[in-house]
Amino acid sequence: MLERCKTAQERWGGVHEIIDRWLQHRKALVETFVSLRNIGEYTPTDTPKVLVFCEMLVDYVSTGHFEVYEQLALEAKEFHDDSALQCLHKLMPEINANTSIVLEFNDKYDTKEHCNKQLVDLPFALQALAVLMDERFTYENKLIEELHEAHSEHSA
Template structure:
């Protein structure tokens, strides 16, 4: 997952400042996820790590929804790029479902009390979140790639 994150930043970093920042958020999110998964047996002392991951997760998802996707749509409209808009309309429902499930994870583990009550479930929840993050990154990379390709061709 971390390698995929590096590859995305190499391919699309510089396309736009918002996307660059977002890809840095993605990298931080993946690193926090990997560190959390490596803990093994979770105890209440791990709660701050879980909460920090939840905060990164919500920040990443929020930045996508309230900054990046909007910017991608605006750019596609500006370039009269029906293909990119179609891709956006196709993938946004998938991303929305993904977002709902990720936010359920956050709600389950976002506070010390919530987290400590659910520690036994954490390994399974993290496994599911890992799958969701991978799925989300594929969707997002498709959006960025579609937009980047269209703009590169029109700018040339």
């Protein structure tokens, strides 16, 4: 039994590091978002800031989908946790729908040309994005809580 716990900790201890890095990325994303939103009236000189934010946003979303959620699902399967898997299956459609809208924002502002054409709409787009990001963070926090925290206790 001790060996099984040790193996689980070795196997899933890395998940904690992935989550920690991802949450640091989230913090930087939010700080950049707030800085961008506080500009007020946008001009073409603000376009590089928007482009950096778009890149950070896509990186954050991609890391969630291709690293974090995948690892959390593997962890839940390893622990044979049906309730955690149900949580994942319940929240992933919400996260996926959110991702689609976030990527639409990115598509509107991801190049200098796109961004400059739509600077007038940027305050409204950022306001809508704030709501989406808040929803997304709520879903992600729930996944971490339900899928990882419970298993951390088992592997400790």
